[in-house]
Amino acid sequence: MSRPTVLATVCSDSFEPGFIVAFNSLLEHNPWFDLEVRVLWHPALSPLSHDAQERMSRVYDRLTFIEADLDQQRDIRERMISEFRTQSRLFPAFLVLEAFRFTDADRVVALDLDVLVIGDVRELFDCGDQFAAVEAEHAIGGKRGFFNSGVFVAGAQHLTGDTYSDLVCLPVENMKNGWADQAILNSYFPERGMGWLPNRFNSLRSLHPDHLGDIDMVLGNRDIRILHFAGLKPWNAKEPQHPHANGFDGADRLWSDAFCRYACDGDMERMLTGREQRLRQWAEKQESPSFGQ
Template sequence: MPFLGATLPSRPSLERRSSQSEAAREGLSGVVENDRDTLHIAFGVDENYVHPMGVTITSIVENNPGLDLVFHVFIAEISQANRERLEQLEIHFRRPIDIHPIEDLAEIREQNVSKSHAYISKAAYTRLLIPEALQGVTDRVLYLDADILCVGNVAGLLEMDVGDTAAAVIRDINAPAMCSRLAEKGLALGDYFNSGVLYINIPRWIATGVSERTLEKIADPVLNLGYFDQDALNIVLDGSVRFIDRTWNYQYGLTGRLKKVKDAMDVPSNTKFVHFIGPMKPWRTWNPHESKSLFLKYQKRSPWAGINLDDGFTPREFYVYSKFMYRLMFRQRRWLQGLVWYGKFLRRKYLAE
């Protein structure tokens, strides 16, 4: 059923610190959380990704109604409208959503980052701040990118044994190419994981200085890493992670599918998380792929119900979309429309060159 907005009662701010978390969660769920039975999930986003992140959270709760969940949102700035929607989401689903303002974590950042790293983006900082920030709150945290939808039961993570590794990870769909690229820099890796889903063993991560060492790799001008924190994490964690099944991070590229005029969702039935990798995302208004319907399914059950999807095109997206459209029109023998779209495709192609 669609999400039903309600007049919110007066309540404390969502920006709770870890010392307040136990009392706040007791009030929301009726029981003090038991870390062994609670799955902590963290996101690092900016204002533009709060909307899709909210839909991600909705998809997780909808597919795991009996699971004890606590969500952590790491963000630099958030609008009042999105703050209120997160509060509605928290109350509606009775799952804590703790907002961690990045500017309030300056002390942690200073401990891990030298002045020479000042140019590194907040996106890279955020993922690396999470283990330090949640130390003492939980021993395990699931980090997720915001371009992910949950489509299955994730309770298995609570029973997963990560041993003495720093994290459980999922192999990148382009792992061979990624390894070859880094090998050209003299870095021979055993494998390569996608950093959009990380089940982090916080004590081990901190004890081995993963965040600090990763920032050093990102800032190294000799390495000049192409994928910044993902490359750096793979270098630092090589041999120190547990690779788990791809159903936990089913990397789904819309670009390649649309180029082949494929518009149906095609994921294995046991998939837990669908990760929409690449520049094209399901929340575009013009998205002709079935992924848009999947996104809207969960959006309708969230406080973002009725919010318009993103109408914008990046140059890359318009190139892919026009190519999809002219091929689709020709396949349907709609020759005139096909020629119009082919003209748009060629124009974008040669403008890009």
């Protein structure tokens, strides 16, 4: 019996709006998609309630929810926190490393949930590289010399458990920053050989500011298939000081319109409640005596 190709992602209750858009848009633009999806979660780092899991399963019925056992990666998390003061908001991203423990799979495609799929992505699942990702870009500076881990492909060579063991034992001193899984993966794969995916499969919102013109036309001309909302999430309130708070209304509108199309009973209310809670948390942070020190 052949080993399967699976899609892996990480979700929490706060990312449920992202799941609604990411997976409904994936299915809308990829009617061929019928693969197993493994959703990683953790009660402390990325809590996902049973109710949320039930709602997600109504969107797609081939979801497998996996409570991640993070004992083996605890040491590297603690070392990165000590070395880089890695922020707690990035902790859930560590969970995607557990996809390298899917030893029963022939291929894993990892996908963040802060994305909007707007085209066919079959090429990701047909990719022949043993590891591949999209090189990060800056709107002004161009290619940045590392890859964004929001979308990556891992082949059977890296799904034996050995690569996972290597990843969690890497020296943090060789890493350039504390960006959780992205820092770990970038300090491992480029030196061992990897493929580069076309940027249409992981195009950051920051590359498509409003001044370029109509967002649909811009994305169409660039043949973008996956729009990635790294940074400020479109389902959260806009924090005025955030670099993505202004100038990207077109991209944010695409996400909001998609959410309105896909939302079921209670989804909008849950998203707005979460937005209000996070806005209050942000306001309290501004009022804290230690803020900015």
